[in-house]
Amino acid sequence: MNRSQQVFEFDFDQFEVATAEMPGSETGMTLFRFPTPARAAVDVRGGSAALRESSVIEPGSAFPVIDGLVFAGGSTYGLDAASGVMEAIHRERQGQTDFMSIPAVPAAIVYDYSGRNDGVYPNAELGLRAFEKLARNRVTVGGAGAGRNVSVGKVFGREFAESSGQGASFIRWGNARFFGLTVLNALGNILDLEGRVIAGNLDRNTGTRETVYDRAVAHRSVAPEVRGNTTVSVLITDLPLSHASLQRLAMMAHVAMGRVIEPFQTPYDGDALFCISTDTTSAPIELASAEMGSIAGRVMQSAVLNAISAVRSEKAV
Numbered sequence: 001m002n003r004s005q006q007v008f009e010f011d012f013d014q015f016e017v018a019t020a021e022m023p024g025s026e027t028g029m030t031l032f033r034f035p036t037p038a039r040a041a042v043d044v045r046g047g048s049a050a051l052r053e054s055s056v057i058e059p060g061s062a063f064p065v066i067d068g069l070v071f072a073g074g075s076t077y078g079l080d081a082a083s084g085v086m087e088a089i090h091r092e093r094q095g096q097t098d099f100m101s102i103p104a105v106p107a108a109i110v111y112d113y114s115g116r117n118d119g120v121y122p123n124a125e126l127g128l129r130a131f132e133k134l135a136r137n138r139v140t141v142g143g144a145g146a147g148r149n150v151s152v153g154k155v156f157g158r159e160f161a162e163s164s165g166q167g168a169s170f171i172r173w174g175n176a177r178f179f180g181l182t183v184l185n186a187l188g189n190i191l192d193l194e195g196r197v198i199a200g201n202l203d204r205n206t207g208t209r210e211t212v213y214d215r216a217v218a219h220r221s222v223a224p225e226v227r228g229n230t231t232v233s234v235l236i237t238d239l240p241l242s243h244a245s246l247q248r249l250a251m252m253a254h255v256a257m258g259r260v261i262e263p264f265q266t267p268y269d270g271d272a273l274f275c276i277s278t279d280t281t282s283a284p285i286e287l288a289s290a291e292m293g294s295i296a297g298r299v300m301q302s303a304v305l306n307a308i309s310a311v312r313s314e315k316a317v
Helices: 075-092 124-132 212-217 243-259 289-312
Strands: 005-009 016-021 028-044 065-072 107-109 138-142 166-173 176-185 189-191 197-199 230-237 272-277
Touching (some): 016 138, 075 107, 166 289, 176 289, 197 289, 243 289
Antiparallel strands (some): 016 028, 176 230
């Protein structure tokens, strides 16, 4: 499948990001690094999630801050990529082992073995290489990083799937910044904001796409469960939000993604969204929680749509 890439630029200096792929294989990882540990929460709604070290930011955690975040292909094997990031931070901190020097680097994975005939997965060595590529205010989207070999629209069977990738979005709203990135490997198809299917569930004989609802109304059968799907996402803001507020914002943003992914958060997806605050804006919070949730939701919807447009772009990097 043709998987184009683009560079997405934004304006948010308080974190770094990098993508890296395994040589000779269509799999990779996406890394976020927070030079100053950042407060974080996670919302897990898919029925087949696989995460590492997520307990540190779950409700009730006494110290919900992280130093990095890894998204990787390779299914659960790909969680090993976070070990390389841990090693890189260990070296950077000159081997210090006091409590505050031990990094927290949660990770989440997607299943990306469909359409490739090797058992390669992002490993610790790739984590080390990704760490060396970290940069501010730019990330490669489309068929890059953890989104190197992903697809959408498999509800009726893998033969109806279409290429996807990872997508990003950024909004500056008054004094607040919101950045979102998603790795899109959904069972469901992708809708535009008017509800039309734009990716997935493609009948290659007719060139038409169909929603699950339309198929059900027409009383045509849906294919058996197709396993190996997941959409993993991150929303980053500079607003000084509490852990509880981040958790609520994660839930609102994650639910909003269901407007453009249908069906979403199924038993056969490992959907998870991380919500992170760099706590770096000096201006007061001027947004009510409901407004914040609406903005965050639109950022994540735009990231989903960007994943599709980037992978189809003719402007490859």
